[in-house]
Amino acid sequence: MKLKLLTLLILWTTLSTAQNLYIPSFERYLFTATSDGSEGLRVNPANMGFRHKINFAVYLSSLRKFSVKNYETGLFLQTMNLGIGMKSVRLGDSTSLLISSSTGFGGEGFSFGVGLDYFKIGGEKFKTSINAGVISRPFNFISISFVAHNLTGRYFQNTPLEKRYTAGIGIRPFGNDILTLSSDLILKEKQKPKNFKFGAELKIVNGLNLYAMLDNTKTFSDKKTFIFGFSINLQNVGFKIFTDFENSNIKATASTFFTREVMNTFIYPVKKIAEVEIRGVIPDYKEQPSIFSKPRKSVHDLIDEIEKASTDKDINGLLLKIYPFTGEIKLYELEGLTQELAEAVKKVKKAGKPVVAYLGGEMAGVNELYLASVADKIVIAPECMIVGYGAVIDVSRLKSFFEKFGIEWDAMTAGEYKSTFHSFYTDSATPNQAKLIEGLVDEIHKQMIEQISKSRNINFTDETIEEISGGLIPPRAKELGIVDEIGFYNEAKKMINKLANNRDDENINLTKLDKRKYWDKTWGIIPKIAVIGVHGAIVTGESQPPLPFPLLNERLTGSETVVKQINSAVKDKSIKAIILRVNSGGGSALASNEIYSALKEARKKKPVVVSFGNVAASGGYYVACSSDRIFANPGTLTGSIGVVYSKPVLEKLYENMKIKIETYKKGDHADMFSTTRHWNEIERKGIENALQYTYLGFKQKVAENRNMTLDDVEKLAQGKVYTGTQALDLKLVDELGGLKSAVDFAREKARIKAKYDVKFYPVPSLFGTQDGFIKSMLRNLFLNKLFE
16 A cells, blocks of 8 residues: 555656646746737747737746756747747756747637647657647637647656646726736546636736736646736836745746837836828828838828827827828819828827928928928928919810810710819810819918918918918028928937927937837727728729829729728628728719718618718719718818710811721611710700709709708709818818818717727739739639630
8 A cells, every 4th residue: 555655656746747847837827818929829829819029038937946956947939920939947957848839820809829849858859749729809808718738648757748728718807908817727637627727917007017816726836826926018028027925836937028019118218209201192092012012101101100109108209201292183282181191290299299390302392381380390401492382273274185186075064063174175164163263272272371370370471472382492481480490300300309308419219100019908809990992083893003004094993892892891790880081083973873872871780981082072072972971171172063974076086097987877876975976966965864864863862961952952063162171161071180080980989989990991003912903914814714
């Protein structure tokens, strides 16, 4: 009997020592359902599915009595969905080495992962073990996990390393990371589930957490053990210390955590200045990745970057580098996207952080000066001239030009003003149309002057207004108070350093916020607001990118593509509201009606909001009617409620070129849309009826959705166009504001109170990796070959 007891004692001691040598002691303080990042790569491989950027942890544990012969140290590294770790133990004369790797797949609500352990204990050879785990986080208050360790059931020192299963759960009673309760239940083969551990993590302030645990897993101690600890995070680095105050094998563990993602903290030892550069052609949409280049920054990327400066606690100032920039669709120089950028800068100032703008191009025009004027101070380069700060609309009348080549036009409109900007078939504006254009110019100019006058505290005289509409050299601009200093970029850095840090040098800590990512501890599927774009000409069929050829360089938004995106957003349970972003002068009435109808159906299930960019006219306004709310920038061009149809007539061109056209037809009007002849009176009457039918349908939709009568709509319609400010007065839009304002309204309408994301549906690009022209061509080529 004594011999049996002695044998059992030796086996138990061997197995206990082996388990201690094999399992990283740091895992004692981790839980399978609630531990994230590199620390959790082995405790649950599914953690890798949450795809954090590069982060790693280093720890040191004292075993029994700490000495050079009793210690454990380890390193864990994660990059996106891959992780690798190494642990080394020395316990008296016993040593072990463990190398672990894990990968995970999934994200947000669910993740699955597998891991491989490669370990060596004592003098034995390296052996392998396979681990697998899952994590489910269906809501922001619960996390559930299950992990299987050592599925291969390896032996060492003639002792089995037992298979082990862990079922875990995490609870956040308040739906956030203020308090996290965790529990793991250890399940072993042929044993009752009696080994467990509980833990609580309490956030005192951002960056300071306290931990308390009860460990009854019997892995590192044969009795229940109470463990306490704390952690401190300093943005990209963190520290943790745990101790159990009990007579267990592990007395204390200290770890350091590093990450490229920014963690919340209460200490900001080094304040930074955010630097944002604005230049070139700025799209109003998110581009798809290209096989040849990175997507360009959209205006929404730039706005996010600027607004981060207002909310990030380690940012104490903003430096704007402004070079000549422009949008893609516009009628006049002042653009709605510029006004949206300006509103973002105002938020930084409202947060109490100084803003300095540097005008660094050879010229600063309307958009550059308008945006810079919002800043606290403006530095202008010595050779940067302020030019053309005025409002102008150019309309090229091409009717006589075409006639020189024998090209004539058949054109008809529903609405007196519908042909105001249609230049192919007009020689001049009518008196009423000219008055409309003059009203636009006056309104836009008023917005431009009021912006600088208010921001720079300047009372403009008629002479000054005339002067800045021509050209200003930097000294004269400074004399008028339009800029503050003349100098190069280092002068702008000195100025922001003075305002933000009360220092007179240019040695500042600049940072770019576009690549900054934050360590997200949110659980569950994050609610989203979808942004679907209508950009360029509206056509039936699929959307197409612009081609690098004359007359083919306009982006086409296909109704089929947009309707698919709307339906997808409706079906996606994580999307709580839909925003239609419109930057279009119109197009096909049929395509516009298809988008309108899809939005109307979507509105029955989710909030639908519309945001106007630079232009939302004709079909661009049509698609917006069936929404809960319409937002426009003050300078947005909108309206144009009317219908037009035109076709070229090449009869004289053919005569001049000695081209003879033979026509064979059955039906007197079969060739009415041919370019070889003009319409006759009967055909003109038919076109008129079709236009009036479509025009009436357009007006009815406006009346129904804007709570107007048809007579009210008719007064505003007829093809008239308005600025966003004018449209607000006429009740064609509901509020002035950009996409951010629309998102805020959609969030409130959808009752989203916690963290949310904005999901942009990308538009196709020529060399895009998703729906680009090249990919479509190759796909069609291979499909044709496949089915030949």
